[in-house]
Amino acid sequence: MKADKVLEILRLHIPADAVAYCFDLWKSSPFTLKLTRSRQTKVGDFTSRRTKSHPQITLNHDLNPYLFLTTYIHEVAHLKVYLQFGSRVDPHGEEWKTTFTELLVPLLWENVFPEEILHELRRHMINPKASSFADTALTQAFRKFDKNAHQFAILSDIPEGSIFKLQGRYFKKGKLRRTRVLCRELQSKRDYLVPADAQVSDVQFSLL
Structure with missing residues (x-):
């Protein structure tokens, strides 16, 4: 996947102050970044596509910028763990939790996330869950920023x-x-x- 296309997606879908950091993550371990239709059962996923040379991350196209960013980091953490351990570890085990935390902590600032989300996200990252939707308080914080939440x-x-x-x-x-x-x-x-x-x-x- 071409770098300019990845950068275009990031600029359109995440807070401006997070773009350079997220683009650097892509450059360090390139992958196909694909936007999908809205999915009720998941907001993103990572697949290795059978070989380490063709990893893919998909994200729902209609996520608000803060959920898009968090999901992007969540899936990049899966990629990093896969590149290091292959399929030998639990997908949401300690290796993933550690990696997810290490990748997200540099973004936990007021210039990236609103205070309502930042408070819940900092708490959530003490022991991150496989899905942010398993954390009701964090889910509610994210959904305050959905464009059509009132519907x-x-x-x-x-x-x-x-x-x-x-x-x-x-x-x-x-x-x-x-x-x-x-x-x-x-x-x-x-x-x-x-x-x-x-x-x-x-x-x-x-x-x-």
Whole structure:
């Protein structure tokens, strides 16, 4: 992937004061950086594409700048760990936690993140989780800066039995199972486990 294309993506999607640092990370270990459609189950991922010479990181195109930046660093940490250890270690084990922390700490300043996010992110990085969405307080801080946040509800905030729209389909909310909710898709009558922090729309609240 050409350097100018990577730099263009970074300039468009992350805070200006973080661009040079993130571009240097790419230059030190180049990878394909790809923007994708919005995905409810994940905001980014890293794949080795079978060989260390063709790694790829994908990021949802519609993330706010602060979540885009944090996810970028999260996935670059996966790349760094993979280049050093291959597939011999836990994807979100101690090696990844250490690397993620080392890469993100230089960005934890007021000129990069708003105070609301910075406070929660500094706390989160004491023991980072596999997904920032597993940290409710951090998720709420990030979502304050989503452009269309007012159009959505959080699945965990609506009553059981409510009908909601997700990715063009309608579901009925069921029981919470740890970090996911068992929901029934109305047309197919099939059950799906949906992340509790998923953003949903067109909510029809249950009266039960």
